[in-house]
Amino acid sequence: MSTLIAIPDELVEQVKSVTGMKLEQFLLDAARRQVRQIRAQQLRTEYEHTHQRLTPQQVYKRTLDQVAAFELKYGLPSEQFLREFESGALNEDRGDWTALYRWRIMAYSLRRMEQEYGFTRPA
Amino acid sequence: MADKFEVYYWEIYAFIFDSGDMLALDDPAFSLSDVDEAAIGHAIYAVLPFRNASRLYAEIFLAEDGEVIEERYAYVYYDAGGERILQYDNRSHHPEIATHPHHLHKGPLPAPGGEDRAWKTDIEYVNFESVLLRIRERFFS
Numbered sequence: 001m002s003t004l005i006a007i008p009d010e011l012v013e014q015v016k017s018v019t020g021m022k023l024e025q026f027l028l029d030a031a032r033r034q035v036r037q038i039r040a041q042q043l044r045t046e047y048e049h050t051h052q053r054l055t056p057q058q059v060y061k062r063t064l065d066q067v068a069a070f071e072l073k074y075g076l077p078s079e080q081f082l083r084e085f086e087s088g089a090l091n092e093d094r095g096d097w098t099a100l101y102r103w104r105i106m107a108y109s110l111r112r113m114e115q116e117y118g119f120t121r122p123a
Numbered sequence: 124m125a126d127k128f129e130v131y132y133w134e135i136y137a138f139i140f141d142s143g144d145m146l147a148l149d150d151p152a153f154s155l156s157d158v159d160e161a162a163i164g165h166a167i168y169a170v171l172p173f174r175n176a177s178r179l180y181a182e183i184f185l186a187e188d189g190e191v192i193e194e195r196y197a198y199v200y201y202d203a204g205g206e207r208i209l210q211y212d213n214r215s216h217h218p219e220i221a222t223h224p225h226h227l228h229k230g231p232l233p234a235p236g237g238e239d240r241a242w243k244t245d246i247e248y249v250n251f252e253s254v255l256l257r258i259r260e261r262f263f264s
Binding site for chain 2 (some may be wrong): 012015032037040041043047053054056058059060062063077085086087089091092093097098101102104105106107109110112113
């Protein structure tokens with residue numbers, strides 16, 4: 001089944017400013033982006049109907065468990081880890097190169113949830 | 124506000140599944156964090172196996188600056204043999220790079236004790252879509 005997409009006026013104006021060989025690619029990219037946004041909305045709607053969403057408390061608990069595992073493994077509190085890893089005082093783990101990048105993301109996530117929802121780590 | 128992060132997540136999700144010609148979506152190594160982590164914790168992480176057995180690790184922490192931005196990120200791309208090909212990240216440990224904190228590492232991991240040289244990033248605005256497009260352009264065109 002074909003998908004009809006509406007082209008916003010601002011997009012038409014942008015198209016007018018693009019000429020030559022780039023025009024075809026520009027139109028193709030714009031159309032792909034529009035279709036992707038429609039698909040994203042469809043995926044989201046489908047997910048809402050088939051999955052039970054997690055609460056902030058559940059996401060916090062899950063993130064905390066992951067962060068605590070990293071802290072135990074590397075023997076470092078997360079705040080110290082973030083300072084040292086960002087500054088380069090601490091480098092990647094050669095045995096698991098992306099592990100510290102995951103810890104970094106999880107630690108920022110945990111900090112954000114503590115600020116937004118007021119969660120605190122158990123003593 | 125959570126809504127913006129959810130929309131961002133679903134657009135990444137759609138982009139991944141739109142890239143099935145390049146990605147091995149049925150590979151058991153494929154993984155993508157769930158929408159609740161993006162909406163509530165602002166975190167997205169993924170392991171994306173490609174059809175040529177190369178693999179991209181993505182670690183993203185989202186923030187809002189008018190629109191959703193990837194405030195902290197690392198994208199590490201390995202070849203089929205597990206050798207790193209390139210890595211985009213924005214740790215702040217390379218202030219000498221003109222595009223600081225955004226920078227690029229190229230080639231295999233350095234030898235123990237060796238320097239992991241950084242370069243100016245070659246993507247104007249690093250995010251999930253631009254990194255995947257760059258990989259397509261360089262390795263799948």
